[in-house]
Amino acid sequence: MKGPSPQAVLFDLDGTLIDSAPDLGAAADKMRTDRGLPPLPLADYRPMAGAGARGMLGIAFGLTPESPEFAALREEFFMNYETRMLFDTHVFVGVTELIDALVAREMPWGIVTNKAARFTDPLVAATPQFATASAVVSGDTTPHAKPHPEPLLEAARRLGVDPTRCIYVGDDERDIVAGRAAGMMTLAATYGYMGANADFTCWKADGRVESPLEVLQWLNVA
Template sequence: MFKDTDAVLFDLDGTLIDSAPDLGAAADKMRTDRGLESLPLALYRPMAGAGARGMLAVAFGLTPEDVGFGDLREEFFSNYESRMTESTSVFEGVADLIARIDQMGLKWGVVTNKSARFTLPLTRAMPLFSTAKTIISGDTTPHAKPHPAPLLEAARQLDLVPGRCIYVGDDERDIVAGRAAGMPTVAAAYGYLGKTADTVAWKADATIAAPGALLNLLRMA
């Protein structure tokens, strides 16, 4: 399906790794530290892709516009930083997918909105990322997704024209960013999809229900 592909770029949280347990625990600690009851992970998981904004919305019903949000966000960041690899794991099928991409001679990398403060130590701590050719964080460029700048920077670092890179992500902004960068896009329907998510409406070039399904698209090229 994807002809003339030289690289596969992935979103991080909800696409390659399941970081919801650590993100949720970081927010939930803020509740229990204040004497509030703990909330189940199932409430946090759908919002994990939204980072601090999503976690604080679940934990306290707050939005970035609320007074004190900035201080609580930094507390959340501190909690998360102290435990971000405790319960985070690679999604089933991802390790095999990356191994096959390597075997096919394709380059691969990560483009995430997670700041380098977390992205770099997290990816260095997980063996999966040892063969990644580029890691682009949310603050690598002046703009984060859905702006195409991070994806264009990834293509630049790989020394490839954007159209020869595929972008895979579990959020609509991933598809918007990929399209704006001129890359074929794949929606990861197994990721952190919110209650109102409609992957069909995202108009990605393809949708996969599991990581390994991407291999079928690559083999068809």
């Protein structure tokens, strides 16, 4: 993709900047053991961690958002997750160095996630690497969540950068759909969760990164 060089980088959170699968999976698995069901291994939950409650309840109980009991179990999951979301979550290897490099280049960066602010804000506050983020947009910051472009457009406004001069990096198809709709360059983070049956080659992203530091290679693409 040719065009003006990027002026800012935006990232999805879960599966792109942080590995939150251990805490998300544990929150869902507690619901199983509380009901006398056997625990499931983290490996079962990990591929769907990027889908949040939908993914975790799908693995734990075979539920979909259309299931009658989904709403009640989702709130139970949220309460479990809220109590332990900082236990085992950590940034992916290379994220600290990537953010340091962006700061050194004086390139603004931000986070755009579908995670609700009740979870995003404590996570960001507890992660020293995120102190330099110039914009944090959660799933309930705007009236729409991804794959709608509005959260990305809001982040660009907060950064004071034209959306067409932003890169958006994410590990889910809805990240790429949202980024493309916002007019941004999009990068598929293939080191993230990706989903059990994800095929990133169908997402029409502008590129892929197999590790966080590979994002730096896309900062001069004019």
